[in-house]
Amino acid sequence: MKFSSKIEACGLSPMRKFYPYEVAAKAKGRKVLHLNIGQPDIETPQAFFQAVRDYDQPNVPYAPAPGVEVYLEAVRAYYASIGISVSCDDILATYGGSEALQVALTCILDEGDEVLIPEPFYPNYDTFVRVTGGHIRPIPTTPEEGYRFASRERIEPLINERTRAIIITNPGNPTGVVLSPEERRLMVDIAKEHGLFLISDEVYREIVYGGERPASMLEFDDAAENVVVVDSVSKRYSSTGARVGAMLSRNRELMAQAMKICQGRLCAATLDQLGSAAMYETLNEAYFASVREEYQRRRDAVVEALEKLPDVRFSCPEGAFYLMVTLPVDDTEKLQYFLLEEFEDQGETVMYAPGEGFYGTPGKGRNEIRIAYVTNPAELRRAIELLGLGIAAYNERKRG
Ligand SMILES: Cc1ncc(COP(=O)(O)O)c(C=O)c1O
Known part of the structure; x- marks a missing residue:
């Protein structure tokens, strides 16, 4: 069957691409912490x-x-x-x-x-x-x-x-x-x-x-x-x-x-x-203020944890619940595969959205990731800690 050139030119969501690898990691008994999808865990009113x-x-x-x-x-x-x-x-x-x-x-x-x-x-x-x-x-x-x-x-x-x-x-x-x-x-x-x-x-x-x-x-x-x-x-x-x-x-x-x-x-x-x-x-406003405060706690937790990671660069986000982060690695997609297939710390690993999928210009964003901070601060801190450990293990293995 022939499909339209318009749909052929579209890609799959960069957020969903690693799903099969996530399933495989979970099948090995790993817990996967999510920094990749903007699905808020706050209760629907x-x-x-x-x-x-x-x-x-x-x-x-x-x-x-x-x-x-x-x-x-x-x-x-x-x-x-x-x-x-x-x-x-x-x-x-x-x-x-x-x-x-x-x-x-x-x-x-x-x-x-x-x-x-x-x-x-x-x-x-x-x-x-x-x-x-x-x-x-x-x-x-x-x-x-x-x-x-x-x-x-x-x-x-x-x-x-x-x-x-x-x-x-x-x-x-x-x-x-x-x-x-x-x-x-x-x-x-x-x-x-x-x-x-x-x-x-x-x-x-x-x-x-x-x-x-x-x-x-x-x-x-x-x-x-x-x-x-x-x-x-x-x-x-x-x-x-x-x-x-x-x-x-x-x-x-x-x-x-x-x-x-x-x-x-x-x-x-x-x-x-x-x-x-x-x-x-x-x-209305009282509800929005409470939601905003919750996201601000989460943002602060992520920013504080990221500041502890060596050679990681980012700007503090002013709104929404995302930020882009530049990592000291060659390719954040490769790092994501490594994190899901090889890495673990106390049975846990982490997922994010690799940066390249957010760019229209080919080759841009390869050392960037997007983080969504939509879970509780303790989990976010642990996820960022895992990211730091994963970066170190990935770069160590590349050198070795
Ligand atoms: C920037 C932006 N626009 C639009 C949407 C679509 O949202 P929805 O169709 O759920 O209203 C999203 C969802 O993540 C988004 O991040």
């Missing part, structure tokens, strides 16, 4: 389950294509609570942030069109862009500059007649970078001046550690035509399996185009939208 339990209709019908009214209203009210005025017409309910990205990109990109994305980036962007026939032009960053990308000199030379959009992730996965108000303004200005969509993936909005208020690109009223926001309950309410998100934009033409896809896929899951509406209605 009871409000979600209660709303689903309280559902008393005789069947589960399709929801309206743009979303269940109470969900759209709850999202609207949530944005109002962070100082942003949107109407329910500016919101489409989607299957997580993932579908919001796919809908937006499908509406915007033609074969051969380009999207600028700062690298390293969330690897699924690559799949979502490629299946439209478009491709990513990476905005280069460096570990030395803490992966910051918002500069005119860096971005404008990459814009050409095929450029249609810029995707930014704020707060950043995998870098933990949080844009300053000036950097956000600059990104909006660049998008406006060059007639580009600015797709702002804000699924980690509340997870910022510097005391700043949760920010959104929707703050910029003057960029109504350019800004598209990708949002989700997955990380905000630790409910990744609820599969509820939103695409938001004040660009009426874009929303009308997006509606064609939303009608085609009929609706986002009815009960999951009701559960999500209940979370939005009952859990």
Whole structure:
């Protein structure tokens, strides 16, 4: 059978690639500590389950294509609570942030069109862009500059007649970078001046550690035509399996185009939208503050443990629950195979996401890894200790 060249060009998730090796390590009786997958262990709020339990209709019908009214209203009210005025017409309910990205990109990109994305980036962007026939032009960053990308000199030379959009992730996965108000303004200005969509993936909005208020690109009223926001309950309410998100934009033409896809896929899951509406209605700043504090404890544990490892370099993450780390090894994929197949300390080993899968430029990121800090501080400290021991054993074996 022949498959489309678009899907053939996509890769498998760098986070899942080592799964068979993990299974084999566990079969040998090893305990594997995870720094590799962004699946929060924080409990999903009871409000979600209660709303689903309280559902008393005789069947589960399709929801309206743009979303269940109470969900759209709850999202609207949530944005109002962070100082942003949107109407329910500016919101489409989607299957997580993932579908919001796919809908937006499908509406915007033609074969051969380009999207600028700062690298390293969330690897699924690559799949979502490629299946439209478009491709990513990476905005280069460096570990030395803490992966910051918002500069005119860096971005404008990459814009050409095929450029249609810029995707930014704020707060950043995998870098933990949080844009300053000036950097956000600059990104909006660049998008406006060059007639580009600015797709702002804000699924980690509340997870910022510097005391700043949760920010959104929707703050910029003057960029109504350019800004598209990708949002989700997955990380905000630790409910990744609820599969509820939103695409938001004040660009009426874009929303009308997006509606064609939303009608085609009929609706986002009815009960999951009701559960999500209940979370939005009952859990706000006090809840976000407690979640933020928990992640900050975890971030601090990881940073403290990493500081003890020789020749390991990183910038302290400002948001989300990830960071990129440069290791003193030739190739972090090879190190990962070694950790799963050969290494153990007291029956334990560790997994992370090798850095290369987060880059669009071939060969970049080979000595970097991405760490997700989504388990308790004690486990994170032990995982980083294992990483240090593993690096030493790997380099020793290479020398020997
Ligand atoms: C940057 C970013 N965007 C989007 C998503 C997709 O999230 P979901 O589809 O669960 O809302 C993720 C998930 O990890 C992510 O890290």
